Amino acid sequence: MxxxxxxxxxxxxxxxxxxxxxxxxxxxxxxxxxxxxxxxxxxxxxxxxxxxxxxxxxxxxxxxxxxxxxxxxxxxxxxxxxxGFAQGSREFDRLNQMLAYLNTDFFAAFGPLWTLYDTQGMSGVEQALLRRLGHESVAESCAYLNELLAEREWLLGDARSVADAYFVGIARWAEYHRLFDVKQEYPNLARLLAKLRDDxxxxxxxxxxxxxxxxxxxxxxxxxxxxxxxxxxxx
Incomplete structure (x- = not known):
């Protein structure tokens, strides 16, 4: 079974x-x-x-x-x-840390945009506010991850992990919501995203x-x- x-x-x-x-x-x-x-x-x-x-x-x-x-x-x-890694190892701690970041900060950054997507009857001012808040939050998270990936092939270093699997499911939302040109503004993040998209x-x-x-x-x-x-x- x-x-x-x-x-x-x-x-x-x-x-x-x-x-x-x-x-x-x-x-x-x-x-x-x-x-x-x-x-x-x-x-x-x-x-x-x-x-x-x-x-x-x-x-x-x-x-x-x-x-x-x-x-x-x-x-x-x-x-x-x-x-993943053996529980109790430093690598396990780093994986937990990355998963927690992706599952909280990165995921939550898109919250205003999903609210905008799900809600009807909003005024133009309310819609603009949600989009601006979402744009700012996602941009901040993308900048952080882009810097981390400057010298890393994968989120945790030289090998893929479940963190990369989760990352691709969230990072694609930036393209879905058409927030910015990911490849131009966050080239390191875009590189990993492109590699995963080809997996x-x-x-x-x-x-x-x-x-x-x-x-x-x-x-x-x-x-x-x-x-x-x-x-x-x-x-």
Missing amino acids: EPVLFYGVPQGCSFGSIVALEWLGKPYRLCRIEMLEQPWDALYAKINPLFKTPALLLEDGEPLTESQAILQHLAARDPEARL PAVRFAEAIERGEQPAGLGHFKGHVSLRELESRLAA
Whole structure:
């Protein structure tokens, strides 16, 4: 029995967990959650009562929520995949630090822009304020990450980690919201983003979000519906 990742579309931050699963190379399934369809299926409350994605249904029926926890869990499943580090090591601390930054500051920087996207009936002044606040916050985060990447191939150094998987799912939002020319203003960040965009796992995750049926690297065992998982949730 494979673990099941519940991922949200469109433009969900769960994108990074799909990438990490492909990098990990272990069998898994996916369950698609259309975030714009309201209300969500009440059965999902057994996965996450907060009605958020991503969530990972483990083999024993226990759900795991929050991107940082899921990514660290996936990294620990196979140390040989080298997506994370041994707990207690300095490298593990650095990974936790980076994931925490991406999951709080970088993610939250886009908050005003998603509010603008989700809210109707705002005045022009309110819309302009939200866009300005979002632009300033995202620019500050991009500048920080761009400086870090000046002498690094990946976020933590010379090798990829689950932090890079999460990063690509968030960084793409700057292009989605058309805030600025990322390549021109933040060339180091753009370099990493371009390299990740060319990665087979990232291309797979993009196709999955579009509703296509890519094969991936052969570890993906297909989609499963929430109703098909009901017996596992009851257990």
